[in-house]
Amino acid sequence: MQTWLKTFYRTAPATLLITGACIVLWIIAAIQARSLTSVFSNSELVHTMMVWGPAFEITHHWWTPLTYAFMHLDIGHLTVNMIMLLLIGREVERHFGTKLFVALYISAAISSGLLILTLDFMAPTAGASGALFALMVLLISVYRSRGADLRAPTVLVVVNVVYTFITTGVSLWGHLGGLFAGVILALCVGRKAPAIHWVGIIGLPIAAYLLYTALGM
Template sequence: MQTWLKSFYRTAPATLIITSASIILWFVAAFQARSLTNVFNDSELVHNMMVWGPAFELGNQWWTPLSYAFMHLDIGHLTVNMFMLMLIGREVERHFGTVLFVALYISAAISSGLLILTLDFMSPTAGASGALFALMVLLVSVYRSRGADLRAPIVLVAVNVIYTFISAGVSLWGHLGGLFAGIILALCVTRKSAAFHWLGIIGLPIAAFFFYTAVGA
């Protein structure tokens, strides 16, 4: 296990750090709530990290369009998302490099968080799913750049989109926000110009914020 972790850290340090931070934060929340199945009601940490329109609008929790992506509401939610992050994040980080990967992850998380605030203002939301949807789209671009068979990553995206529409309790706009963010970011980072990469990474959450101010509550 130790050897595997060292190997993973050498190839995808940011993925491992984000995963570890999310797991640690969830265990803190579970300790506060004294529950492994529902940490929402009795964890102050969850309330401080989740994205929720009224708290954000008051300016009390301006950081939540990013912090929500590092918190999960139950152990099943955490397990699925961290498993997906370890698998997909490693491939995307190895391809784009750690600095660009971190920037892409943060940009996608903030953009999908702001879309939740805009279109689902009253729903308290937490989880890495929005950022993961963006990574799934970016994985398609990774496969395409390698000349690999695109069917597996495309099916992965399609299955998760279908799951979003047929399952209760998932954040529709968080998932779709991540999907849209992933498409925009993939179009930007597949260009040769580094300036274009950063224009997309920085410009996307800024555009999402202006969309929130124009359309939101």
């Protein structure tokens, strides 16, 4: 295990650190809630970190469009998302480099969080799924740049989109926001000019915030 962690850290340190942060924060929330399955309703940390329209507007929890992506609602939610993050994040980080990967992850998380506020204002939401949807799209870009078969990452995206529409209790706009963010970011980082990379990374959450101010509650 120790050897695996060292190897993983050398190749994808940000992915490992983000995963570790999510696990630690969830453990704290579970201890507060004294539960593995009802963390949402009984943890102050969850309430502080989740994205929710009234908290964002009334109590000025301005940080929540980012922090919600580091909090999960139960052990199953955490486990599935962290496995996906480890598998997908490692490939994306190795391809783009740690600095760009972190920027892409944060941009996608904030953008999907703001879309939740815009289109599902009253839905309290937490989880890395929005950022993970963006990473799935970016994984297609990674495969394409390598000249690899695109079927596997494409099927992964399609299956998760279908899952979003047929399953209750998931954040529709968080998932679709991450999907849309991933498409925009992939188009930007697919260009050779680094300036275009950063225009997309910085411009996307700004555009999402402007949409929120125009259409939000």
